[in-house]
Amino acid sequence: MVTSEASRPGRPDAALPPRRPRRWAAAAAWTCAGGAFYALQLQAVTGVRLDSDGANSALQAWDMFHGNPLLHGWIFGDATYYTLELPLIGIAQLIFGLGVRSAHLASATTFFLVVAFAVSLAVAGGRGLAQAARAGVTVAVLTVPLLTMAMLITLMAEPDHAGTSAFLLASALVIECRPGWKLAAPLLCLILAAGQLGDATVLYIVLPAIVVICGYRQLAAFLPQRKASGRFRAVLRSPDAAILAGAIASVPLEMAIRALMRLLGGYEMVAPRVKLAPPSLWPRQLAITWMNIRTLFATVPESHTPLGAVVPALGWLCLAAAVAGAGRVAWTWRRASRAEQVLAVAIVFNIAIYAVSTMVNIVNYRELAAVLPCSAVLAARALVPGQVRAPVRAIAAVAVAVAVALVPLSAAATRPYAGAATGPAPLDGDGDVPLAPVIAWCEEHGISYALSDYFISSATTVGSAGQVSVRATGQGHGIPAWEDDTRWYDPARYDIRYVVTQDYHEVWYLAALGRPAAVYRISRGWMVLKYTMNLLPKLTPPNHPAS
Numbered sequence: 195m196v197t198s199e200a201s202r203p204g205r206p207d208a209a210l211p212p213r214r215p216r217r218w219a220a221a222a223a224w225t226c227a228g229g230a231f232y233a234l235q236l237q238a239v240t241g242v243r244l245d246s247d248g249a250n251s252a253l254q255a256w257d258m259f260h261g262n263p264l265l266h267g268w269i270f271g272d273a274t275y276y277t278l279e280l281p282l283i284g285i286a287q288l289i290f291g292l293g294v295r296s297a298h299l300a301s302a303t304t305f306f307l308v309v310a311f312a313v314s315l316a317v318a319g320g321r322g323l324a325q326a327a328r329a330g331v332t333v334a335v336l337t338v339p340l341l342t343m344a345m346l347i348t349l350m351a352e353p354d355h356a357g358t359s360a361f362l363l364a365s366a367l368v369i370e371c372r373p374g375w376k377l378a379a380p381l382l383c384l385i386l387a388a389g390q391l392g393d394a395t396v397l398y399i400v401l402p403a404i405v406v407i408c409g410y411r412q413l414a415a416f417l418p419q420r421k422a423s424g425r426f427r428a429v430l431r432s433p434d435a436a437i438l439a440g441a442i443a444s445v446p447l448e449m450a451i452r453a454l455m456r457l458l459g460g461y462e463m464v465a466p467r468v469k470l471a472p473p474s475l476w477p478r479q480l481a482i483t484w485m486n487i488r489t490l491f492a493t494v495p496e497s498h499t500p501l502g503a504v505v506p507a508l509g510w511l512c513l514a515a516a517v518a519g520a521g522r523v524a525w526t527w528r529r530a531s532r533a534e535q536v537l538a539v540a541i542v543f544n545i546a547i548y549a550v551s552t553m554v555n556i557v558n559y560r561e562l563a564a565v566l567p568c569s570a571v572l573a574a575r576a577l578v579p580g581q582v583r584a585p586v587r588a589i590a591a592v593a594v595a596v597a598v599a600l601v602p603l604s605a606a607a608t609r610p611y612a613g614a615a616t617g618p619a620p621l622d623g624d625g626d627v628p629l630a631p632v633i634a635w636c637e638e639h640g641i642s643y644a645l646s647d648y649f650i651s652s653a654t655t656v657g658s659a660g661q662v663s664v665r666a667t668g669q670g671h672g673i674p675a676w677e678d679d680t681r682w683y684d685p686a687r688y689d690i691r692y693v694v695t696q697d698y699h700e701v702w703y704l705a706a707l708g709r710p711a712a713v714y715r716i717s718r719g720w721m722v723l724k725y726t727m728n729l730l731p732k733l734t735p736p737n738h739p740a741s
Contacts, residue, residue, distance in 0.1 A: 241609025248352025279353035311363035330595025361389030370533035379440030519572025614657025
């Protein structure tokens, strides 16, 4: 029998023509889905107020992209977000200028990157419609919490530990897809070093998880081969050994970069105040940690929440899926992939470290933010096999997953535009006070510089696009210990004679600064105090150990 050249089994060109349209169709479908998701979550984040935490990051990014790339003069807390969120905010500001909308655009982009990495990790190893179903489950677990204002603020409103999850997921993606690649270890080293420079969470949670898993796998491969020298050398040259070396090398690399930045006059950081809590408090803190995890998955009912009682039900469904995903990794530990093991251990480390530390607080669930995307990946890989052979079952799985993801995202996107505001806590609308009346009054009366307390200051500055620069004071009598630029408080540079405050804070400023020459009362309990001298010399400088 004569076989034509084009139909020979060994010739790869014969299989290309029918596959190319499928690949283009798949690429188009993923692109359209990603674009629709980004548009919806961008609309959702515009319904979140921008307070001074997020506004400070906006001002830092503005400074970074306008002549101060090392942020000389700035003092940060335990996280700078210097390597991801601040550059994204700066790029958005180059296009749209300083303001609330550019900050929201950058926040939406950060969350989109987290979701994109999580979906990429979830679909790795899957085929066909199984990938779509896994993507739907991942997005569903990550979007159901957006129905509560508390989690919408935690995940999307401003730079926070949720964005740091991108470094964890990107590292796990390298480990999962290209462990034997010769550039995998250097790439992982750079990712982890960048993550540590922006957030210490990478150093205390992500890095230990990778080191423990790769060390475990290396040890498991070493013990059976310890008597055979040739196989022993092969084990030392394994992907796990390279990944382990790259992860460890990221620590001195980050330290060297930070030392160079300090030498060149870069930003300063306040020494972390987190400590180990007394063991007698651990039982109570475990209960609070469990409540925070429930809040993270939106199982705790909140008022003014779209879809009402459906939200906690969806939250429990996602939490159950997350537990199933973690349980699957534990049950099939020896067969689990590197990435699955790393994510599971990262979840355990994050919860354990948080539960026994002084960070535990009933509203401090942001410290557990990385648990959500890790759980989403494990849930998707547990609920959906890598390949679904029955077409009907596959289509049904995709439809259910997409519906569960699309409904909460669409509901979250219906919130009205919030803008700049202040409030005591990120609750579901409770306590939020819009800053628009203050901004309008100050602009109308030509007030361009003023003092105020922390949660009013930078939010007003960004909300006014820099037209009204309001600088923070610590409880009305001093300069804050972090998240500010020390150059703002130089009396030789600035002459500030106004204080913007709410009526119940007036007593702070009267005690610290004296009686004003005039008091102007604005709507909703706002007031402006006018003095006849520069107030900056009266502020006491912060007393903190800088690192």
